[in-house]
Amino acid sequence: MSPTEGDAAPVAVGGLDRAATILDAFDAHHRELTLAALVARSGLPRSTTHRTAERMIRLGWLDKPADRYRIGNRMSEISVLAPARQELREVALPFLHDLYAAVRICVQLGVLDGDRIVVVERISGHRPMPMLSQVGGTVPAHCSGLGRAILAYADPAVVDRVLAAGLSARTSRTIVTENAWRRELAAVPDRGWACDREEGDIGVSCIAAPLFGPAGEVVAALSVTGPSAAVRADRVGPAVRLAAAAASRAYSGRG
Template identity: 35%
Template sequence: MAELNTVLGKIMAVLNAYGVDDDELGFAELQRRTGLPKATLHRLLGDLTEVRLLDQASRGYRLGGHLFQLGLRAAAERGLVEVAIPYLEDLYERTHETVHLGLREGHEVVYAAKLGGHRQASSPSRLGGRLPLHATAIGKALLALAPSDVQAAVLAAPLTRRAPRTVVAPGILRRQLEAIAETGVAYEFEESQVGLACVASPVLDGDQVVAAVSVAGPAERFDPRAHAASVHAAASGIALTLARRARLVER
């Protein structure tokens, strides 16, 4: 992370002040979270708004659409999303529930794609948003096959409780991750949000996990176990397509 006494450090302090649940933040809250002087923060907010990294809103500032556009230009992620979209669309047609593609960044899942119709479940996920790995099915699918040091760090850190049923006991989470690594399927039962159930499966590139796919629906009518095979098949299809593309590039 850039030092706070550099221009880049100050910019990153502002952008990183936004949490997964923050739609917009006011000036006073941004100053509290960043610790920047008022004059410095005011100047930065103006500059960031001018280049569309932030958008001015009714009660403050929200992250700008240009940030998402920049993210989509990242070659590896863009190629992965392009490959995944047909499989995600097929999965949506099979389930008519909310379908996600997620990537791991640190100890969080970042949502790279989200498909849903008129009856989609109320979900804390949003395109480009982040949630803790341990609190979501898609996050647990990513964590189960992550490098051992990543797993150890997540299990050693405090596991934040996002809902009454969030798994916050390291021993229980470790056993879940072992089962996911063996079966290739992860479940969530009202762990990221009350009333939400989810099933997910990792997308592998060789023995490395590069993404995960999930389907989520209202817990009152959606049984994630009934869709495990479809989600696993979609993740496997994405992995096979990525492998074929890689072989073509090597020729």
């Protein structure tokens, strides 16, 4: 007797949950993982991890060129089809290029996803910045300029969700107390940009400004991120704010 649709559904959902858990094991600092590391970071049993990962390789969701797993090309192909992010990227891209031409430091476009920022686009020229996330990578929202630029205008429930995830210290300079962190958010509207002073990586600073949608809602942020000596607020801040404002007008007036 064949299983009913209701009987089959839990199995399918369980498989998707396991695949999602494995994908979540990867981040900007863990781009390639051995099976042992994948087991440790996913929390799944070794046999389950191996079986699910092998199935994901066949689907193109993972790749394993040697003894380490990494995100597969199929995931990148699928991610760019997400209409909202793709449209946002296409609208913002000319302003990212203008901003990079003005400052000659890495510029990024990011969106909030849970308590993390997903890097949607990045322009860095020929200057190597290996400590920064690549396109599709994520960074914690609480200690990134991109995250603060968005959270300063987000609904209180969204801010509370990020707080509930914890203000973990990435470096000795990360702000980890709620009161100090909220003061940083409160300063963004008057200043016009958010700052991250070596809170994610020592030696790297970020200045970011929000990008708004047609209803005045914050939808993303763009940033200049690079060596702290080069990312000076007095020079970079106004340029970031102007680029974000121009991108917001273009995004709000599309169609």
